[in-house]
Amino acid sequence: MVGTLIRLRFAIQRHTPGWKRLLGLVLGIGAALLTWAATLIAPAGGDVLLLVLAGWLAGWLVGPVLSSGAAVLRPEYFALLPLERRRLGAGLLASVFVGVGAAVTAGGLLALVGHAIVVADGPAVVAAVAAALLGATLLLVLVVSLSRAVYAVLGAAMRTRLGVEVAAVQYGLLIATLFAGWLVVSPVVGATPVFLRDGFAAVPVAASVLGWAPSGWPVRAVEAAADGRWPAALGWLGMLAAAAAAALCVAAAVALLTPHVGDRTARRARRPLGSRVLTGSRVLPATPLGAVAGKELRAWWRDPWRSLEVRSAIWFGVFLAVFGVLAGMPRVTALSGVAVALMVALSGANLFGQDGTALWQLVVGQSPAAVRADIRGRQVGLVVSMGVPAVLLALVMALLTGTWALLPAALSAIVVVVLVGSGVAVVMSVVGVTPGVDPHRRVNATDAGENNLSIQVALWATLLLVSPTVVPAVLLVSDPGVGLAVLTATTAVVNGVAVAWLGGAVAIHRLTHHLPETFARLRYPGTGAGTTGGSGVLDRLSGHAEKEALTAAAGRR
Amino acid sequence: MTTALRLDGLTKDFSGTLAADHVDLTVPVGSLTGLVGPNGAGKTTSIAMAVGLLRPDSGTAAVHGVDVWAEPVRAKAMLGVLPDGLALPERLTGAELLTYWGLLRGMAADVVRSRSVELMRILELDAAEERGLLVLEYSTGMRKKIGLATALLHAPRVLVLDEPFEAVDPVSARVLRGILRRFVAAGGSLVISSHVMSLVEDLCDRVAVIAGGRVLADGTLAEVRGATSLEDTFVRLVGEREIGTGELAWLAH
Known part of the structure; x- marks a missing residue:
């Protein structure tokens, strides 16, 4: 079934305008290359990688919500097929992993390997690279599953006030960034050379915050492996594996990717405001x-x-x-x-x-x-x-x-x-x-x-x-x-x-x-x-x- | 015999597909005319052109002698329309929808209110209204009923209804037929489109068969069906796809 879904997805995408796919591909490859370059060239490669990986995570969380193309295969399409809901959800999720987005993300996340080679020397290189490969794979699973889960939650949430609010925060942030992002960006751009050289030396709290985010765990695992601290490396990878598995489960099994065919609005406790037009008095003029x-x-x-x-x-x-x-x-x-x-x-x-x-x-x-x-x-x-x-x-x-x-x-x-x-x-x-x-x-x-x-x-x-x-x-x-x-x-x-x-x-x-x-x-x-x-x-x-x-x-x- | 609704050579070409090809039809005052035809025959397109929703490439339509495309405001005031499958102001309750619709048409508030109450009661939508149900939450049959209420609210002289009985339960369908007969008995004229031959035979006194964008037959029920049933006449006119003995053999268990 997964193979069929993937073929269907590609067939639908073939009918989208070519330049959009091309633009997406070019931007994705560019981001992946930047990730590699930052990791290998910047003196403070570890801190830079922390920030860039957090960027990948954030991009996957926000991106699909803002572009309509994310719902290429809608669960509703398959509502009448005699498929188990969990299997359908898992199949749809698997189809997301086979695509340009996941491919360029994998390319970007593999910069962890580059980081491993840079920070480790001697025999520790093998262990660090192994930790990097495993970490990159787990992070990819985590990022893509989380993205689907968030997207599905928002789709479902257009039926509730809270969900609308969450979507509104994302849109508001995006629009504000488009209009006035330069206000924040210009000091950041000015600080970039310093950041590439010193990392978070000036703001250690940022490093620890980003390091504690899931996107920072593989970086910590690689660095621990490079230092020969095996238990710490395994611990970080274990946490990442658990998080990835949890995200997978949430996305695939909580029926978020499975069709919603129930009420179109969330259950209401009372009548809509101002709806007693036959018995109540009229506020607006009767014109x-x-x-x-x-x-x-x-x-x-x-x-x-x-x-x-x-x-x-x-x-x-x-x-x-x-x-x-x-x-x-x-x-x-x-x-x-x-x-x-x-x-x-x-x-x-x-x-x-x-x-x-x-x-x-x-x-x-x-x-x-x-x-x-x-x-x-x-x-x-x-x-x-x-x-x-x-x-x-x-x-x-x-x-x-x-x-x-x-x-x-x-x-x-x-x-x-x-x-x-x-x-x-x-x-x-x-x-x-x-x-x-x-x-x-x-x-x-x-x-x-x-x-x-x-x-x-x-x-x-x-x-x-x-x-x-x-x-x-x-x-x-x-x-x-x-x-x-x-x-x-x-x-x-x-x-x-x-x-x-x-x-x-x-x-x-x-x-x-x-x-x-x-x-x-x-x-x-x-x-x-x-x-x-x-x-x-x-x-x-x-x-x-x-x-x-x-x-x-x-x-x- | 005066004419309530006249379709005169209505033609529409949708980028190469001729959806309606010189559709002519005359609906006498006081008649109940049924428009029957297979899927994609051009019924909905013809109706849309007749009521002013879709501008024809050529031809025109007139309501009680008033040209729909030359004097739309006067013609449309005499029309009540129920289109098939279109959106409504979905976030209003049924009564809010009727109130909005009546006031937009320039009716007095007290008239709108009393007619809305009566229509909602007769169409059995009053319980949904009491619960504060939005039109969005209505079932397909309920949507048809509130749509019919909007078509009736301003007491039009001619009603044009596209598939009014689709998804309506048998009890409500009886109520609907009663309303439509009452409307015609009071001097109104009615055009409905339907796939259901028995319903058209039961309700209508005139019938027109449309297929491939053309009117193949029209006249009184007796003239069109002759000695056979309407379904037989329809199949004879439209043509039947026979299922050969060897086909679909895999359906057997």
């Missing part, structure tokens, strides 16, 4: 706009894929603040609320796609009032569900770091970025509409359908369109004063409301004229039924976004 806003706010609150967007945005802001503190720039913490606000445009760049094919309702119930309400209601939903956390986070950060002087500028920035983002988001949602997995079939964190092009355009458009407010805000930061604060706040509100209104108007106009085509992009992707046939800027952007979506969909399959 089309109130109806859409109510539906959207419920979706942002109840849908794990939407919550993931909100929670990731919050964690992005939190990590940004942490990076600022780490880099010795506490003023950066004032930007954490703005960071959350910036995610409005990105999270909302595919609102219709997030709803699956539910857009049919608007097509069938088409009227000028309904289309207007749909766009404006979605804007209201975005502004409330992401704007409120942004403001709260800004207040909390000001409280924690005492940067009250920066608060007026930060709040003005949040207002303008949230409002502009809501305008950009609805335009991109209509123009770049991208199908995801239909909501009742979603399992993994990446199933909701994302369009990289739309997200890029949304980000840059937002940054461009808030620029009128940036000028007074920057002046306010450098020279705080009541007059300038009032000017900044006024500019922010006018700037934000104008773009939100204009973006909404563009989206309403476009959706009104291309309603069936927009639906066709979701319902009949790739058939040409969703082509609008115009030649304006939005039409061309729309065409590019559709191509991007189709390429991404081909990659997912």
